[in-house]
Amino acid sequence: MADPSSYRPKPGQIPDSPGVYRFRDDHRRVIYVGKAKSLRQRLANYFQDLAGLHPRTRTMVTTAASVEWTVVSTEVEALQLEYSWIKEYDPRFNVKYRDDKSYPFLAVTLNEEFPRVQVMRGAKKKGVRYFGPYGHAWAIRETVDLMLRVFPVRTCSAGVFKNAARTGRPCLLGYIGKCSAPCVGRVTPEEHRELAEEFCDFMAGRTGTYIRRLEQRMTDAAEEMEYEKAARLRDDIGALRRAMEKNAVVLADATDADLIAVAEDELEAAVQIFHVRGGRVRGQRGWVTDKVEAVETAGLVEHALQQLYGEERGDAVPKEVLVPALPEDAEAVAQWLSERRGSHVSLRIPQRGDKKDLMATVGRNAQQSLVLHKTKRASDLTTRSRALEEIAEALGLDSAPLRIECYDISHLQGDDVVASMVVFEDGLARKGEYRRFQIKTFEGQDDVRSMHEVIGRRFRRYLQEKERTGEWPEAPDRPEEPGEPGESSVQAGQPAESPAGTGPLERLERLEQPGHEDDGRPRRFAYPPQLVVVDGGQPQVAAAKRALDELGIDDVAVCGLAKRLEEVWVPGESDPVVLPRSSEGLYLLQRVRDEAHRFAITYQRAKRAKRVRSSPLDDVPGLGESRKQSLIKHFGSVKKLRQATIDQICEVPGVGRKTAESVIVAFAKAAPAAPAVNTATGEIMEDNGGSTHD
Numbered sequence: 001m002a003d004p005s006s007y008r009p010k011p012g013q014i015p016d017s018p019g020v021y022r023f024r025d026d027h028r029r030v031i032y033v034g035k036a037k038s039l040r041q042r043l044a045n046y047f048q049d050l051a052g053l054h055p056r057t058r059t060m061v062t063t064a065a066s067v068e069w070t071v072v073s074t075e076v077e078a079l080q081l082e083y084s085w086i087k088e089y090d091p092r093f094n095v096k097y098r099d100d101k102s103y104p105f106l107a108v109t110l111n112e113e114f115p116r117v118q119v120m121r122g123a124k125k126k127g128v129r130y131f132g133p134y135g136h137a138w139a140i141r142e143t144v145d146l147m148l149r150v151f152p153v154r155t156c157s158a159g160v161f162k163n164a165a166r167t168g169r170p171c172l173l174g175y176i177g178k179c180s181a182p183c184v185g186r187v188t189p190e191e192h193r194e195l196a197e198e199f200c201d202f203m204a205g206r207t208g209t210y211i212r213r214l215e216q217r218m219t220d221a222a223e224e225m226e227y228e229k230a231a232r233l234r235d236d237i238g239a240l241r242r243a244m245e246k247n248a249v250v251l252a253d254a255t256d257a258d259l260i261a262v263a264e265d266e267l268e269a270a271v272q273i274f275h276v277r278g279g280r281v282r283g284q285r286g287w288v289t290d291k292v293e294a295v296e297t298a299g300l301v302e303h304a305l306q307q308l309y310g311e312e313r314g315d316a317v318p319k320e321v322l323v324p325a326l327p328e329d330a331e332a333v334a335q336w337l338s339e340r341r342g343s344h345v346s347l348r349i350p351q352r353g354d355k356k357d358l359m360a361t362v363g364r365n366a367q368q369s370l371v372l373h374k375t376k377r378a379s380d381l382t383t384r385s386r387a388l389e390e391i392a393e394a395l396g397l398d399s400a401p402l403r404i405e406c407y408d409i410s411h412l413q414g415d416d417v418v419a420s421m422v423v424f425e426d427g428l429a430r431k432g433e434y435r436r437f438q439i440k441t442f443e444g445q446d447d448v449r450s451m452h453e454v455i456g457r458r459f460r461r462y463l464q465e466k467e468r469t470g471e472w473p474e475a476p477d478r479p480e481e482p483g484e485p486g487e488s489s490v491q492a493g494q495p496a497e498s499p500a501g502t503g504p505l506e507r508l509e510r511l512e513q514p515g516h517e518d519d520g521r522p523r524r525f526a527y528p529p530q531l532v533v534v535d536g537g538q539p540q541v542a543a544a545k546r547a548l549d550e551l552g553i554d555d556v557a558v559c560g561l562a563k564r565l566e567e568v569w570v571p572g573e574s575d576p577v578v579l580p581r582s583s584e585g586l587y588l589l590q591r592v593r594d595e596a597h598r599f600a601i602t603y604q605r606a607k608r609a610k611r612v613r614s615s616p617l618d619d620v621p622g623l624g625e626s627r628k629q630s631l632i633k634h635f636g637s638v639k640k641l642r643q644a645t646i647d648q649i650c651e652v653p654g655v656g657r658k659t660a661e662s663v664i665v666a667f668a669k670a671a672p673a674a675p676a677v678n679t680a681t682g683e684i685m686e687d688n689g690g691s692t693h694d
Helices: 039-046 055-063 075-089 137-148 158-167 189-203 208-223 227-245 297-309 330-341 353-395 447-468 538-550 584-612 625-635 638-643 646-650 657-670
Strands: 019-024 030-036 066-071 105-108 117-120 129-131 257-264 268-277 280-290 320-322 346-348 403-412 415-425 435-438 487-489 509-511 531-535 557-562 567-569
Touching: 019 039, 019 075, 030 039, 030 055, 030 075, 039 066, 075 297, 075 330, 105 137, 105 189, 117 137, 129 189, 137 227, 189 208, 208 227, 257 297, 257 353, 268 297, 268 353, 280 297, 280 353, 297 330, 330 346, 353 584, 403 447, 403 584, 415 447, 415 584, 435 447, 435 584, 447 531, 447 538, 531 538, 531 584, 538 557, 557 584, 625 638, 638 657, 646 657
Parallel strands: 257 320, 320 346, 403 531, 531 557
Antiparallel strands: 019 030, 019 066, 066 509, 105 117, 105 129, 257 268, 268 280, 403 415, 415 435, 435 487, 557 567
């Protein structure tokens, strides 16, 4: 535990201006990001008597080892930079809302020649019109099914669309009138796009005009005694009215607004958001967070606004945002929202009328969400804590292993040998820190030797990081492995690294403490576990322990979990540690081991599939993917290309004679040698000059 006075900036060193500050731990990880109108006043609050600090703030400042700051010109820039850094560094002491699910949207792909209506989740794509989010995907499908009889827009995948275009036969929806069948040319691309745009207009709330138009057409058809047409229009109107009824009118003035409500206790907070468009609730979503920092309702609202609109632009930010409490810098937040929308955004607390009543409804939803979350999670927290305590007791550890790393070796009969490393922190998978390795120092099947190599490489990199930061001034002698070419990271979704102070805020003046060359982003292999688990028994455990001993690392515990009897092995013991079958500790070790096995075998299968898909053309120098595809397309198959002459290959656009000769040579090298045949007897001759008989 660090003493905050050991890294407190000198008097007068902190500027009295707006800015964003970062606290780092002794591993140089950013553990907290905050913003302030006055950096001097805000940071002074962290360095008062520890007894006067909130318990969570006290934990943060004693975990930190340094503080640094960046000066900005306005509070809006501070808000933008704070959001960017929280998203980039994922600090452990910042409030971070997590969705309890991936919310589905109704999406219309206007960026395609023939727009498609479909359910979409995840990040939003450019050129796609979104409606929602919805609580359930089935709600979207019910709405779409009702509307397709009026707006018969394409809903099929690209593969189904191309197959229908090739065969000249539409899918079932085309036959029953729920698709205009652009795949077979029943409508032109322009007519189909007009249908898609009308669909979007209706979903956006412009419903009255369209229904009145249909009613007039129904009346005209009835007057002209076209009763079948009139009946069909009547059914269309009924379908649209049923689709509209799914989103009840809550605000009579056709308001476009988002309503945000918060329910909280001492430890956690739940946020509920209602998206109201055209006076109707078009979507709902909810978040839950641990209150890892001392934060009031206003602060929770500000964090929610950053999360909700940090990646949005234009109409995705509504004209009005209603909240239960205004953020501390309400004007700056409102200005930030207005910049993202491109026009004025009102940020306020509803005081009376329908909006206040609806806010009360959103608040009840938030309270119910918090109660439900606590009911589900109470057992999870208790179980995880008990599991870690049981593991610590069984292995004789001084404290619960908050970070566990597990390693597994995977191969197919000695080929494509790979290894995986998975990380669990506080009993939960930390997928952003998973790693995978290729075995490089030898070939063949030897799980024990492979385990020794992988553990050595992982912790050698850890010691190199400590040397670089000055934490390990005299590391033990060990062979260098520059670059470690056989290991790779799988941190999906992390932003590309760029120097601080660049990008949209490159005007910022950077004022950091001396010696802070590191940018604070998560470093590969930089953080040690308290426990290493290997998939295997005594041999694998001994190999892992030997690798750690060779590097002089004695503060990391090692154990192995054998699959056959689920026995836990520790170094130097002839008998395993037996945990009860009902033990939560054993269950956690099994989950960690199974996750390592899954990750390893997935990587091994991907490598094998890539190797199997390789062709002789891969060995032709200077032949890229485009010309490979041109060759295959020209001849129709690899078999026909193999039989082609040099002159025939030269006929392919972009392929010269030298490349054609290289292709012929590559196929010749790859072809199996034809067996020698005795022309007199018909016998197949062996390599040694003998013969073989059936």
